[in-house]
Amino acid sequence: MKKWTARFKKWFAAVSDIPADVVMDLPRITLIGQFHLSIENHKGVLAFSKNELKLAVQNGQLHITGEEFVLETILEKEIYLEGRVKDVRFVDD
Amino acid sequence: MKHQIQRTGGYLKAAITGAETERFITRCAEEGIRMWQVRRKNETTLICYIELTEAGKLKKILKETGSRMRILDKKGVPFLWGSIRSRLGMVAGLFFFLVLLLTLSNMVWDVEVNGADPKLEEQIRSLLKNDHLYVGSLEFFVPATDQLESKLSAKLINVTWIGVSQDGTSYRIDVVQKKYPKKIETAGPRNLVAAKQAVIHNMFVETGQPVVESNQFVKPGQILVLGRIGNENEPKFVSANGKVIGETWYQSETAIPMKSRYTLYTGKSATQHRLVFWGWSLPIWGFKAESFKNYDKEVIRKPLRFLIWELPVSYEQMLYREKQTVMRSLKENEALSEAKETAEKKLLNELPDDSEIVSSTIEDKRMESGKLTVRIHYIVYENIAIPQPIDPAKEQKNMKAK
Numbered sequence: 001m002k003k004w005t006a007r008f009k010k011w012f013a014a015v016s017d018i019p020a021d022v023v024m025d026l027p028r029i030t031l032i033g034q035f036h037l038s039i040e041n042h043k044g045v046l047a048f049s050k051n052e053l054k055l056a057v058q059n060g061q062l063h064i065t066g067e068e069f070v071l072e073t074i075l076e077k078e079i080y081l082e083g084r085v086k087d088v089r090f091v092d093d
Numbered sequence: 094m095k096h097q098i099q100r101t102g103g104y105l106k107a108a109i110t111g112a113e114t115e116r117f118i119t120r121c122a123e124e125g126i127r128m129w130q131v132r133r134k135n136e137t138t139l140i141c142y143i144e145l146t147e148a149g150k151l152k153k154i155l156k157e158t159g160s161r162m163r164i165l166d167k168k169g170v171p172f173l174w175g176s177i178r179s180r181l182g183m184v185a186g187l188f189f190f191l192v193l194l195l196t197l198s199n200m201v202w203d204v205e206v207n208g209a210d211p212k213l214e215e216q217i218r219s220l221l222k223n224d225h226l227y228v229g230s231l232e233f234f235v236p237a238t239d240q241l242e243s244k245l246s247a248k249l250i251n252v253t254w255i256g257v258s259q260d261g262t263s264y265r266i267d268v269v270q271k272k273y274p275k276k277i278e279t280a281g282p283r284n285l286v287a288a289k290q291a292v293i294h295n296m297f298v299e300t301g302q303p304v305v306e307s308n309q310f311v312k313p314g315q316i317l318v319l320g321r322i323g324n325e326n327e328p329k330f331v332s333a334n335g336k337v338i339g340e341t342w343y344q345s346e347t348a349i350p351m352k353s354r355y356t357l358y359t360g361k362s363a364t365q366h367r368l369v370f371w372g373w374s375l376p377i378w379g380f381k382a383e384s385f386k387n388y389d390k391e392v393i394r395k396p397l398r399f400l401i402w403e404l405p406v407s408y409e410q411m412l413y414r415e416k417q418t419v420m421r422s423l424k425e426n427e428a429l430s431e432a433k434e435t436a437e438k439k440l441l442n443e444l445p446d447d448s449e450i451v452s453s454t455i456e457d458k459r460m461e462s463g464k465l466t467v468r469i470h471y472i473v474y475e476n477i478a479i480p481q482p483i484d485p486a487k488e489q490k491n492m493k494a495k
Contacts, residue, residue, distance in 0.1 A: 044122075048139070074121070
């Protein structure tokens with residue numbers, strides 16, 4: 001059943017012009033150069049240190065590594081990260 | 094920096110210590126507590142800025158996540174207010190200083206009176222004091238300069254002209270005093286001659302030899318009192334002095350309109366006080382000025398000063414005086430008596446001081462386009478003598494020639 005819902009959402013996103021992150025509750029990641037990263041639709045902070053940020057997202061985790069990380073703003077659905085981003089990686093559960 | 098500007102409420106800089114600091118972040122985000130500039134200090138400690146909310150909410154989250162919070166710094170308006178309160182003395186002092194400076198900037202520092210003798214100066218100063226203008230008075234209560242001018246010139250009789258000018262916090266009053274010319278006594282020999290056609294009524298001769306009699310008709314220029322006395326061989330010349338009251342005749346024509354309009358002040362007035370900020374004026378006292386149908390408005394504007402600058406704030410006083418237009422229509426006898434009165438006044442103004450109207454006769458009156466025109470004939474007793482200098486040498490020569 002859950003699989004069916006996901007497939008329908010994917011199809012709906014494809015046929016309509018509505019962005020996939022809105023329809024499918026997926027994270028939207030915006031990276032400006034190397035220094036500014038914003039993540040929308042996250043599901044919570046799992047780990048945070050100077051060199052690493054782990055976020056829970058739909059269907060898995062998002063691992064970001066780099067240097068001198070500062071969480072500029074934290075809202076319920078959004079996170080703004082500043083620092084030197086080296087790597088953005090999806091990790092399945 | 095952005096965040097600091099956005100915060101009008103208070104906020105804390107805090108160190109969060111615990112095994113699950115990430116959960117603390119997530120929980121705060123869920124509860125809507127804003128956090129920013131989060132940094133990792135070490136394995137167990139986060140440094141962050143956190144919005145000031147109810148202490149209970151934060152405490153609950155801390156307990157839930159097994160974290161501890163240490164406050165590093167307190168910022169924002171509520172804390173600033175607190176620190177101000179703890180330094181109340183200093184703040185009050187600063188405030189008092191500013192108020193004092195503002196008061197002193199709006200004070201009259203100097204009243205200069207130029208061109209008046211000490212007695213008049215004293216009189217002017219005491220009059221000005223009644224109008225709140227003295228050294229040390231507040232400028233707001235001083236009337237406008239042109240008002241002061243008209244008040245002063247109405248009250249001071251022996252002043253030809255008075256000018257009031259204001260330069261910042263000092264006032265300057267320029268006075269031109271009346272100087273009466275000294276009476277020039279013609280000490281030299283003179284005759285008294287008739288100034289106008291008249292019939293002599295009576296004479297008071299102090300010196301000289303009268304050459305006319307009562308009830309005699311005289312022409313202008315005719316000698317009345319001769320300045321030569323003694324016999325013809327040894328004449329002596331004196332300054333003839335005296336009064337010759339003659340009966341003279343005048344005719345006047347006066348026109349009085351039967352209907353006239355007057356604008357009168359009813360005596361009712363209202364004052365409105367306003368504060369003007371950047372051209373936007375706010376009434377602070379007196380709101381019933383609009384109840385007058387017809388009125389004259391007087392505006393006095395006093396800018397607020399701070400040291401040498403004029404602030405964009407000023408105090409405005411508006412005086413509304415109710416006025417009324419009155420139609421006056423006269424009956425014929427009223428118009429007649431008024432015509433008589435004005436004509437007499439006008440005549441006496443033109444005559445010497447001790448003149449006396451003996452009789453007045455209305456010769457003619459006619460109504461013309463709403464005006465009553467009256468012609469009146471007057472008989473007046475007045476001093477007709479005027480001095481005429483004589484040249485003794487010439488006079489003697491004339492006599493010898495005879």
